[in-house]
Amino acid sequence: MEITVLKNVLIKNNAIGNDNRSLFNKNKIFVANIISSPGAGKTTLLESTLAYLTSRYRVAVIEGDLYTSRDAKRLQPFNIPIVQINTEGGCHLDARMIHGAVQSLPLDNLDIILIENVGNLVCPASFDLGEDLRILMYAVTEGTDKPQKYANIFAGAEVILVNKVDLADLCHIDLSELVDEVRSVNEKAAIFPISALKQETLVEWQQFFEEKVKAKKNE
Amino acid sequence: MHESSKAQQIIEIVSELMTTDPTLAKKKLTKVTLEMGRPYIVSPDSLEFYFAELIKITPWPCATLSCIESKELGPELIIKSIEVDDLDTQEDLADGNHGTKKCSDQEQCDRER
Ligand SMILES: Nc1nc2c(ncn2[C@@H]2O[C@H](COP(=O)(O)OP(=O)(O)OP(=O)(O)O)[C@@H](O)[C@H]2O)c(=O)[nH]1
Ligand SMILES: [Mg+2]
Numbered sequence: 317m318e319i320t321v322l323k324n325v326l327i328k329n330n331a332i333g334n335d336n337r338s339l340f341n342k343n344k345i346f347v348a349n350i351i352s353s354p355g356a357g358k359t360t361l362l363e364s365t366l367a368y369l370t371s372r373y374r375v376a377v378i379e380g381d382l383y384t385s386r387d388a389k390r391l392q393p394f395n396i397p398i399v400q401i402n403t404e405g406g407c408h409l410d411a412r413m414i415h416g417a418v419q420s421l422p423l424d425n426l427d428i429i430l431i432e433n434v435g436n437l438v439c440p441a442s443f444d445l446g447e448d449l450r451i452l453m454y455a456v457t458e459g460t461d462k463p464q465k466y467a468n469i470f471a472g473a474e475v476i477l478v479n480k481v482d483l484a485d486l487c488h489i490d491l492s493e494l495v496d497e498v499r500s501v502n503e504k505a506a507i508f509p510i511s512a513l514k515q516e517t518l519v520e521w522q523q524f525f526e527e528k529v530k531a532k533k534n535e
Numbered sequence: 536m537h538e539s540s541k542a543q544q545i546i547e548i549v550s551e552l553m554t555t556d557p558t559l560a561k562k563k564l565t566k567v568t569l570e571m572g573r574p575y576i577v578s579p580d581s582l583e584f585y586f587a588e589l590i591k592i593t594p595w596p597c598a599t600l601s602c603i604e605s606k607e608l609g610p611e612l613i614i615k616s617i618e619v620d621d622l623d624t625q626e627d628l629a630d631g632n633h634g635t636k637k638c639s640d641q642e643q644c645d646r647e648r
Contacts, residue, residue: 317562318618321552325544325569325612407537439537442576442610467574468610 329443332411336446339418340429346532347429348525349409349445351469352453354435357479359387360512361453362430366394368522373427373529378417380409380434387432397421408439411446428529441468449528452505454498455480456489463497470501475508477521482511538577541612542585545569545600549617550593562619564595570615572608 324330340347350358362377369375376397379388385400392398399417401409409431421429431447433440452473454462457480463470470476476498484491495507508521549567553559567586571579579602586600603615 317620318616319559320616321549321614322616323548323614325541325548325614327548328544406540468576471610 326442326444329411332415333444333446336411336414336418337448339423340446340448341535343423343426344533344535345423345426345429346449346529347431347445347447348449348451349431349433349440349447350451350453351433351437351440351473352435352455352479353437353458356435356453356455356458357512358432358435358453359390361477361479361510362387362391362432364512364515364518365522366391366396369428370394370396372526374425375428375430376421376426378409378414378429378431380413380432382406382434397426403434407434407436408443409433409445410443414445427533437462437466437469441472448532449474449525451475451477453477453479456484456491456494457487459487460489460494460497463494463501467501470498470505473502473505475524476502476505478507478509479512481509481517482514538581539585539589541577542582542589542600545586545612545614546589546593548614552617553595553619559619561622563622564598564617565620566598566618567600568615568617569600569602570605570608570613571602572605572611574610576610576612 350361352358366375376399377388377391378399378401379385379391380401380403381387382403382405385402388398388400397420399420401413401417403409403413414431418429431445450473452469452475454476456478478491478494481491483489491509498505498507506524508524510517510521512518545567549564553562553564569582571577582602583600590596590598590600605613
C-alpha cells in the first residue's frame with residue numbers, strides 16, 4: 317500500500333529556523349549568516365568591520381568551526397559576546413545549533429548577530445538558520461568558474477562579497493567576467509568587490525549592511 | 536557525511552509517521568520514495584547507500600529508499616510517499632517487533648528487496 321507523504325526532508329531544520337527568526341524579530345535583532353569556502357576571509361571581514369559596528373551597535377558573534385576556537389580567539393579583543401559552536405566534523409551549521417547558541421546571548425540587549433558558518437561551499441546552502449541576510453563571501457583566488465560549479469550556494473545568497481580583490485591581477489582574474497559568472501546563477505544578489513584587509517574598500521558594503529540593520533530596528 | 540545526515544533525517548521523519556499514525560500500527564515500512572529537483576543537493580546513490588545502512592537499526596531494516604527526479608522541484612528533497620505492508624505474522628505483532636525478526640538477516644532482506 318502506497319501512502320502519500322509530501323514532506324520536505326529539511327522540515328525540522330526549517331521549523332527551528334522559523335522559530336529562531338521569530339525570536340530575532342521579537343527582539344529586533346538583525347542576523348547575518350556568512351558563508352564561504354575555507355579561508356575566503358570571513359573572520360578577516362569580521363575583524364575589519366567589528367570596530368566600526370561595535371561603536372554604533374550592540375553586536376554578538378556566533379562562530380562555527382569544525383574543531384577549534386581559533387576564530388573566536390581572534391575576535392576576543394572586541395570584547396563582545398561570542399558563542400563558539402564546534403560541529404565536530406559536521407560541514408555546516410544548522411538551525412538547532414543556532415537555537416542552542418542563542419540561549420547564552422543577551423537577546424534583549426543586542427542589535428546584530430553575525431554568524432560565521434563552517435568554511436564550505438556546498439552544505440550550508442540547504443540550512444536556513446533563521447537569518448535575515450545570507451552573505452556569500454567569495455575570494456577571487458578561487459577563480460571565475462565556481463559560481464556555476466557551486467550553483468546552489470551562489471543562487472541562495474542575497475549578498476555576494478567578492479573578496480581579496482587586491483589579488484585579482486596576480487591571479488589573472490577579470491572581475492567583470494567573475495560578476496557575469498555570478499549573474500548567470502543569481503540575477504538579484506547585491507555584489508560588492510572588497511578586500512577585507514583594506515578598510516577603504518568596505519565603505520559601500522558597510523553602508524548597505526547598516527541600512528538593513530536600521531530597517532529592521534524601525535520595523 | 537552530508538548524505539548520511541540527510542538519510543538520518545529521512546528516517547526520523549518516516550519513523551515519526553510510522554509510530555504516530557494509528558492506521559500504520561500494524562504495518563511495516565517497505566519503501567520510501569524521495570523526489571529530488573535539479574541541481575541536486577545530494578548524490579542519490581550515496582543517499583540510498585546511507586539509508587540502507589541506517590535503516591538497519593530501525594524496526595524496518597529491509598525498507599529501501601528510491602530517489603526519483605522531479606522536473607517541478609528546485610534543489611529540494613521531498614519525501615513523496617512511503618510503501619507499507621501488513622506485518623507478517625501474529626508472532627511479529629505479539630513481539631511488537633514490526634517485522635524486525637523476519638528481516639534481521641541479510642539474506643532475508645536481499646530477498647525482500
Ligand atoms: N590578500 C588578501 N588576503 C586576505 C583578504 N582577506 C583575508 N585574507 C587572508 O586570507 C586568509 C584566510 O582568512 P580568514 O579570515 O581566516 O578566512 P576564513 O574564511 O575565516 O577561514 P575559515 O574560517 O577557516 O573558513 C588569511 O591569511 C587572511 O589574512 C584580502 O582581502 N586580501
Ligand atoms: Mg574563519
